[in-house]
Amino acid sequence: MHTTMPESHVRQAATAHDVARHAGVSQSAVSRAFTPGASISPAMRERVLAAAAALGYRPNLIARSLITRRTGMVGVAVGSLANHLYPGMLEALANRLQAEGYRILLFTAPRDGNADPEMEQILRYQVDAIVLAATTLSSHLADECSAAGVPVVLFNRTSSRAAAASVTGSNHDGAYALARLIAEAGHRRPAFIAGPPNASTNRDRQEGFLAGCAAHGLPAPIIVPGGFSEAGAIAAITELLARPEPPDAVFCASDHMAITVLDTVRHCFGLRVPEDISIVGFDDAPPAAWPSYALTTYRQPIQPMVEATVTLILERLASPEAPARQVVIPGELVIRRSCRLPPGVEPEG
Amino acid sequence: MHTTMPESHVRQAATAHDVARHAGVSQSAVSRAFTPGASISPAMRERVLAAAAALGYRPNLIARSLITRRTGMVGVAVGSLANHLYPGMLEALANRLQAEGYRILLFTAPRDGNADPEMEQILRYQVDAIVLAATTLSSHLADECSAAGVPVVLFNRTSSRAAAASVTGSNHDGAYALARLIAEAGHRRPAFIAGPPNASTNRDRQEGFLAGCAAHGLPAPIIVPGGFSEAGAIAAITELLARPEPPDAVFCASDHMAITVLDTVRHCFGLRVPEDISIVGFDDAPPAAWPSYALTTYRQPIQPMVEATVTLILERLASPEAPARQVVIPGELVIRRSCRLPPGVEPEG
DNA sequence: TTGAAAGCGGTACCAC
DNA sequence: GTGGTACCGCTTTCAA
Numbered sequence: 001m002h003t004t005m006p007e008s009h010v011r012q013a014a015t016a017h018d019v020a021r022h023a024g025v026s027q028s029a030v031s032r033a034f035t036p037g038a039s040i041s042p043a044m045r046e047r048v049l050a051a052a053a054a055l056g057y058r059p060n061l062i063a064r065s066l067i068t069r070r071t072g073m074v075g076v077a078v079g080s081l082a083n084h085l086y087p088g089m090l091e092a093l094a095n096r097l098q099a100e101g102y103r104i105l106l107f108t109a110p111r112d113g114n115a116d117p118e119m120e121q122i123l124r125y126q127v128d129a130i131v132l133a134a135t136t137l138s139s140h141l142a143d144e145c146s147a148a149g150v151p152v153v154l155f156n157r158t159s160s161r162a163a164a165a166s167v168t169g170s171n172h173d174g175a176y177a178l179a180r181l182i183a184e185a186g187h188r189r190p191a192f193i194a195g196p197p198n199a200s201t202n203r204d205r206q207e208g209f210l211a212g213c214a215a216h217g218l219p220a221p222i223i224v225p226g227g228f229s230e231a232g233a234i235a236a237i238t239e240l241l242a243r244p245e246p247p248d249a250v251f252c253a254s255d256h257m258a259i260t261v262l263d264t265v266r267h268c269f270g271l272r273v274p275e276d277i278s279i280v281g282f283d284d285a286p287p288a289a290w291p292s293y294a295l296t297t298y299r300q301p302i303q304p305m306v307e308a309t310v311t312l313i314l315e316r317l318a319s320p321e322a323p324a325r326q327v328v329i330p331g332e333l334v335i336r337r338s339c340r341l342p343p344g345v346e347p348e349g
Numbered sequence: 350m351h352t353t354m355p356e357s358h359v360r361q362a363a364t365a366h367d368v369a370r371h372a373g374v375s376q377s378a379v380s381r382a383f384t385p386g387a388s389i390s391p392a393m394r395e396r397v398l399a400a401a402a403a404l405g406y407r408p409n410l411i412a413r414s415l416i417t418r419r420t421g422m423v424g425v426a427v428g429s430l431a432n433h434l435y436p437g438m439l440e441a442l443a444n445r446l447q448a449e450g451y452r453i454l455l456f457t458a459p460r461d462g463n464a465d466p467e468m469e470q471i472l473r474y475q476v477d478a479i480v481l482a483a484t485t486l487s488s489h490l491a492d493e494c495s496a497a498g499v500p501v502v503l504f505n506r507t508s509s510r511a512a513a514a515s516v517t518g519s520n521h522d523g524a525y526a527l528a529r530l531i532a533e534a535g536h537r538r539p540a541f542i543a544g545p546p547n548a549s550t551n552r553d554r555q556e557g558f559l560a561g562c563a564a565h566g567l568p569a570p571i572i573v574p575g576g577f578s579e580a581g582a583i584a585a586i587t588e589l590l591a592r593p594e595p596p597d598a599v600f601c602a603s604d605h606m607a608i609t610v611l612d613t614v615r616h617c618f619g620l621r622v623p624e625d626i627s628i629v630g631f632d633d634a635p636p637a638a639w640p641s642y643a644l645t646t647y648r649q650p651i652q653p654m655v656e657a658t659v660t661l662i663l664e665r666l667a668s669p670e671a672p673a674r675q676v677v678i679p680g681e682l683v684i685r686r687s688c689r690l691p692p693g694v695e696p697e698g
Numbered sequence: 699t700t701g702a703a704a705g706c707g708g709t710a711c712c713a714c
Numbered sequence: 715g716t717g718g719t720a721c722c723g724c725t726t727t728c729a730a
Contacts, residue, residue, distance in 0.1 A: 015706090032716090039716085044715075066411065080440065081440045087436040098467060103456065103471075105422070124408055267640035291613075
């Protein structure tokens with residue numbers, strides 16, 4: 001003999017109304033019981049909570065958002081997760097955002113380019129903010145979001161438009177530092193395997209590298225496109241090594257490409273790194289630290305970058321009228337063993 | 350003297366009502382214009398669409414979901430993305446789901462164990478379905494979801510409870526096949542570096558490996574816990590190599606651990622692989638194929654697994670009463686160079 | 699085909 | 715502190 005249904009499958013979910021009836025109180029009271037800091041007596045809250053538990057009630061956050069105008073969802077657009085920098089970033093961002101009471105609505109930019117129709121959807125979901133972490137996404141999209149009044153933070157890229165906030169590593173300075181390291185280690189023929197020309201991240205690294213080479217007495221590097229992809233990187237290094245005067249130091253615009261290049265150089269061309277050729281990357285993605293690679297690179301500190309991203313979001317949510325800030329997180333040179341060392345310098349680890 | 354605001358920033362987003370007024374029609378008409386297959390004349394639709402474009406109207410999917418009872422969101426819970434199998438899985442799943450008109454609401458299980466409070470949130474968001482891809486999440490959670498009437502699919506794990514659908518690779522058979530390979534290559538002292546004992550995936554692989562060893566004349570393997578983590582894997586291999594009779598073949602319960610073990614064995618202990626010791630893994634995660642590792646492993650085919658996951662979701666959404674299916678996707682042995690070869694067998698690549 | 703009106707499940711303001 | 719009620723933005727009967 002039982003009074004309440006024995007919780008069978010697929011019952012219609014209990015609503016605040018059901019709970020109110022069950023507890024013999026108003027529906028408003030139910031709402032208050034689930035609103036931290038609302039004006040409600042302990043006795044009442046107790047009573048409501050008991051009824052809620054009995055019915056397996058769960059507040060409908062979607063319905064709530066309709067009136068509060070906050071969904072608690074942050075749209076995150078990522079390109080390929082094949083770049084080893086992004087899985088860690090995504091996980092850290094999700095954790096940090098969860099701690100602030102937000103969840104990630106994830107959008108992946110399809111390979112074949114045009115992500116705009118999908119991005120249109122992201123706005124229809126009334127996300128509270130958007131993080132754009134795909135180098136390939138048009139900045140037109142960022143404008144679209146800003147126009148819709150949704151705060152946008154560009155992660156690991158910038159935009160010429162002032163409306164978008166952004167968080168990046170020190171791309172220019174990092175690449176400059178790598179050029180200097182290469183010069184001081186006595187290399188004479190630098191090369192640069194580039195990412196997509198329209199990616200701000202790639203552009204800044206290229207500029208920094210060229211400036212660094214020039215400043216430290218190196219000739220202008222050979223520049224070959226690699227497109228931030230494995231296939232592109234292989235094609236690029238193959239072309240470089242086919243030259244009559246192959247480079248003695250190669251800077252890859254991302255660790256992802258650098259790892260591929262390292263493997264290719266060693267296992268396809270039988271070269272020793274760094275004795276025959278030095279390879280450096282950018283990011284300090286996890287595999288860069290693996291002993292098999294021991295890649296010399298420039299770190300983009302994920303945790304601080306994520307931290308800054310969340311801060312920017314919260315800032316703009318609090319005061320939408322404030323100007324968008326562009327934050328640059330300083331990185332650091334990580335000297336391992338894939339690049340010849342200048343006199344007196346020791347690798348880490 | 351203007352009638353409509355000149356679209357400045359942060360205007361309140363236009364609603365269907367605004368569009369209706371602007372077009373001089375009813376709000377219902379606006380709704381119909383944006384509902385494929387609704388009963389509306391071309392002229393009317395045209396008129397509404399024009400007004401919508403003029404106001405920058407975007408249908409509010411959240412409000413819609415309140416009445417349709419479909420949010421178009423699928424909750425996905427992942428553990429650490431450090432396991433290289435998951436980023437690819439997540440990307441593939443997001444793409445596939447997007448093609449079906451669904452987006453991913455992402456939840457990450459915090460390191461320190463208890464994910465239940467966060468999981469409670471996932472249900473409050475009224476997701477249409479849930480994918481559990483974290484080995485560490487309690488299956489109690491899966492029950493919770495089923496009880497709430499939300500279809501659940503376990504990815505890369507199973508549960509003893511019948512309520513949850515699941516998709517896994519052929520863990521038992523794969524591990525069995527690896528044991529056979531090890532035996533036929535002439536090894537005599539097998540070891541197993543295990544994952545968490547309560548993970549179904551680990552359990553199945555262990556059972557398969559033990560069975561395979563027994564069936565092919567090998568002694569029972571030494572079993573050491575590795576916890577699916579890098580630190581655990583290092584501790585495990587260190588312990589194994591300190592034994593008076595160290596193993597000559599080590600099966601790691603995941604590629605993630607196998608990669609770490611390979612690096613440790615080579616760079617910390619100065620051993621040659623596979624001449625001094627054979628290492629095999631499970632998953633065929635991307636780094637397994639990198640030339641520096643050339644890891645012999647058993648493939649879990651991500652694409653078919655994701656496909657099956659989406660199919661299961663769609664199935665259960667269409668007929669909630671149908672029994673939950675447990676799908677096993679067959680894998681295949683991937684023979685590379687981290688394990689000694691049986692006579693006559695050639696590595697791939 | 700079209701418009702009016704009743705909700706969907708909550709929150710917030712209003713008196714009491 | 716509590717209950718009543720308007721309303722968030724949309725879909726969906728129901729008549730016209």
